[in-house]
Amino acid sequence: MKTEHISSAFDADLEHIQALMLRMGGLVETALHDAMTALQQGDLELAERVKAGDRVIDDLELEIGAEVERVIALRAPTAGDLRTVLSVLTMASTLERCGDYARNMAKRMRVLEQFRYASTLNGTLRRMSRVVESMLADALDAYVSRDLDKARDVIDRDLEVDQLYNSLFRELLTHMMEDPRTIAPAMHLHFIAKNIERVGDHATNLSEQAIYLVTGERPDDARPKQDVTSLNLSDLRDG
């Protein structure tokens, strides 16, 4: 499903921009992974590195924006080529937000590492994080290789993330109601879980963009949405 290119110079430009985006994606995955490791091991130094590293991710977004501008001005791409270059802008902005989530997770370590009980929840969080990291990697891969099956597989996997998030949410509520001292750290764990869940949503967005570039269709409508915590609390609210 390759689009026709106006020149091989454009191909080289596009490859360069995509390489920047893949580098950005790799840094975001690492940031998520390191933020989770820092949480699990109470590693404040690693958390600091994640926070500091977000600047590199932000700078890459600006660099990609400048490159896209340069390539459009220089090569005047049209049709599919133009759409491809423009899609990188939105994807880079999505990745930048995922980087922010990782930084935000790392910022909460200082509160969490004081609380032993948090470790019991780490299993679920770690699983969520692993799934989401692989979704991000595969979404970018699907985009670059125009692999529809891989893109659809990423979208399917978001269901698992949503299910893990929902079970963690219930677990946290139980903890909080049983022991009020866990309320503050549980609020932070909840945020960390929600951030990971959002990265999963963003990976889904990236996959949808990949599908759109190949098929011209937006699969949004069919996407299952499984964060049900806003609907089914009636059985939990009295503890």
Added chain:
Amino acid sequence: MKTEHISSAFDADLEHIQALMLRMGGLVETALHDAMTALQQGDLELAERVKAGDRVIDDLELEIGAEVERVIALRAPTAGDLRTVLSVLTMASTLERCGDYARNMAKRMRVLEQFRYASTLNGTLRRMSRVVESMLADALDAYVSRDLDKARDVIDRDLEVDQLYNSLFRELLTHMMEDPRTIAPAMHLHFIAKNIERVGDHATNLSEQAIYLVTGERPDDARPKQDVTSLNLSDLRDG
């Protein structure tokens, strides 16, 4: 600070795209306002309308994307004109996310309207929401009129939102620790507050984009960041 335009046809195109963006911004403001009203008055029907209305906001983002593509292919803008058109893409994606936050707020009404105590917090939430709505409106206004002072004023006002958020966070923790039955609704209120706070961040992003278009400088570095809830919980965690 007008950039030189390649043709008056381009001017007309740009005006059309900006009009679409302003319409999108207006719908997002209304969605936020209605979501808050629905929360305050327990108006489930209004909440449903907010949820249904998000589709119109999403469609406008797609329409803006298609228009940007069309204008670039047709007019081949360069330099400042190109940057202006491209900036609309990022801004529309930001507005789309703000619309998602409003929809997300509306989705939580069904849980919240059962809880009387929520109304005591409505004052702070409503204030946050009002500030954020005006920030959004002013950010778009500053962008269209290239008004640096107005853009900087929006960025300053984000401090107030962050302070309101922090005080609400503390208030919620107190409620939860005093009465475990409030834990579940408090978690939802917390999300609503965080969503509003994020819209404030996005309004700040829009203002920074407006400033960048005029000055070529990114004011990110100087931005004060005042969500301190991740840092100052030690005095709260034992109730």
